[in-house]
Amino acid sequence: MYYLKYRPQTIKELDSKSVRDQLAAVLQADPMPHAFLFSGPKGTGKTSTARIIAKVLNGEDNAQAITRGYSPDVIEIDAASHRKIDDIRGLIAELKFAPIVSPYKIYIIDEVHMLTKEAFNALLKSLEEPPPSTIFILATTEIEKLPKTIVSRCIQIIFSKAKTADLISMLDRIDSAEKLKLSKEAKEFIAQKADGSFRDAAKTLEMAVIQGDTSLGGMKQYLGISTSEQDLLTLIDKKDLKKSLEWIEAAAGSGNDFASLIESLMARLHQQLLKKNNIAVELETEYNFTIKEISRLISLLQKAYGQLKYSPIEALPLEVAIVEYVEGGVSI
The missing domain is CATH 1.20.272.10 (Zinc Finger, Delta Prime; domain 3)
Structure with a gap:
């Protein structure tokens, strides 16, 4: 899948200039924030950016393991399916153990708004006073559902809908790597249809490639849109x-x-x-x-x-x- 294959691996590769600028400021902080909150619509790069931060903080020696998803010190949790208080208690019980091979143990909790009220209450204490070598990265598409006490204890990075220029930047990378030779009009059309989502733009392009026609007319026909x-x-x-x-x-x-x-x-x-x-x-x-x-x-x-x-x-x-x-x- 293009979205996974061409997922940014470094801060420099992030297609969103706004996110790059926010991270550049935050990552210079001393001491390093112990809790981040990424908020914004689906497909805007929150999970990819969380992994990039994990690589920045845990160093080049651990980057490959993090990229491939087998680092013992970067734990990803889907709060949609691990939302109960017992799930968070299990996480908290692990905090007493130091990182195994990295400077930091990093917990990435996706769709964090799905946690129950009791689970949030249990997490709150750990966000307030985490072990020095522990960092939390929370990600959500619905920040309004998070308790204010959780939000206030995190450094927030806002992921807005991707701008057309940012989407085209991503499409340019894929186009170059796959040697597709997309027209400017085709890229602009995909960017328009993506509604600010990097994921949706990559998926639309991939489906056009599968259909065997990456021309503007071919994409419109695939999506059921009149060319006129x-x-x-x-x-x-x-x-x-x-x-x-x-x-x-x-x-x-x-x-x-x-x-x-x-x-x-x-x-x-x-x-x-x-x-x-x-x-x-x-x-x-x-x-x-x-x-x-x-x-x-x-x-x-x-x-x-x-x-x-x-x-x-x-x-x-x-x-x-x-x-x-x-x-x-x-x-x-």
Whole structure:
């Protein structure tokens, strides 16, 4: 799997500049923090970064064992399946033992928000006064579920959704190593579809490779997206309702994924909105929408997007949104 094969192994290889900058500051601290908290959406590199920190702290001699997952001094725990107080008590009982071959014994607790209240209470004392050679790295996608007493005892590293440039940086690494010769447009498309997730971007690319077509058109076909969604915006821009509905019906007949289609339309409109407000962006096509029209159309598309899972006809929410926009409809 590309996401695992090309997982960053050093701080320098981390594709997120924000995370690199945060770590550079924290790892210069003296004394070293005894508890880290990584928070952010799935697929943004929290677990990879935890292992990188373990390698930095435990030295080059132990790096290979940590990378391969057999270091006796780096213990990874999935709190989703080890969430009870007895699991944490077992962990605490091990803290009295010194590291076997490394300077530090490092506990990486993933999905830490899944711990029970009793388990958190048991962990709290160890976070407050851990042995000098013990470091905790907690990772979560839902920081709001953590007790404030836990959060306050950790140095927090925030993993935001990956920026387009960061995603493309990762895709460039994979492209070069695999000799795929991806087009700039294909990389930008994958980055857009990944919704800020390094993992999802790598998976999309890998599936395109498996399908045997890494062209932009091939990826769109694999994902069930029309290669000409910009044509629909042209029709909407002209307020040609009949042809717009015909386009949508043709897309439905071709098996298009309407969630992906609406996401793509909103992404294009977002770029148009930025351009209209004199923000420098690259546009494939520039339309005649006013700022007010773009804003209203985005609102209608957001409404349609939310209705998709309730609609017995997948194309219907989008069709209604276009009718409301062209005909004046009910304002939102």
